[in-house]
Amino acid sequence: MQSLEETTLSSRRVYEGKILNLRVDQVLLPNGKESSREVVEFSQAVAIVAVTDEGKVLLVSQYRYPVGEVLREIPAGKMDPQETPEVCALRELKEETGYTAASLVKLMEFYTTPGFTNELMHVFLAQNLTAGEQSPDEDEFVEVEMASLQEAIEMIFNGQIRDGKSMAGLLAASYHLK
């Protein structure tokens, strides 16, 4: 599918920030015309569907400033430089919920919104959980709750879960575990 590709002609860095950068590139299209592409550069990230021995999943609620709402999500976070997705998944799960996991299986990976950002999300199923102390980042305020996997799936369809990675992860886990 080589014929679909676009070639970079020039690149201009518009913004370098705390969690993201923005650049605007001039590109050559497959039809020989030129266009511009706005690209948000973002780190890779992980999300974790953590299921207890009783079949309950861990859900975290936090205020998401860009959308102005408290969202119910699965635990997730950005990968630190040099960190592997697996190490990041265990770290974020522990920080946000206090739980550690003896079993970690990768379900899939995906681009969150490839039309304008390179953010890549690695999704894990965590099992054999042990409860412990939460240790969120200083700027992070998170409320933890538990629901059965079936209840969490219902929350996707009744509007109580409105986060893409959480939907994809919970549905994938449900498919994987059935």
Place this chain on the structure above:
Amino acid sequence: MQSLEETTLSSRRVYEGKILNLRVDQVLLPNGKESSREVVEFSQAVAIVAVTDEGKVLLVSQYRYPVGEVLREIPAGKMDPQETPEVCALRELKEETGYTAASLVKLMEFYTTPGFTNELMHVFLAQNLTAGEQSPDEDEFVEVEMASLQEAIEMIFNGQIRDGKSMAGLLAASYHLK
């Protein structure tokens, strides 16, 4: 969950572009401290799981410049101003695949990556399809293929589908139709 909210102290517009804007806000955290929040302002969007009478789903492949790869996705696109999600879904399906749908059901809506953008994705199940002529945007180069819903689900887990909205939409449709 009022206590989780963050309050805007000031807002600075960093970039106004073709498909997105970027602003950096200073906010007051629940603990009384201050922090900054980078927000990519993006339009709402739609994605369509289109299933033929024979149980095949329509998949589109296109080069996604921000990730530098050709991705296999479900049909999708940005909403025009004043356009409803339903009208946009039928328009994008027609433009990208040539198909029209006599039945359109909303499956769910979600934020694609609420940590840094307000992009909201409306996901539809389209059925009772009729084939027709593709009419992509001038800058859009799309290849269409069909797969059974089961094959498409397998593509999620074997890495042939690496797009978040497509995973969430296909898994939700599979759940809805079972």
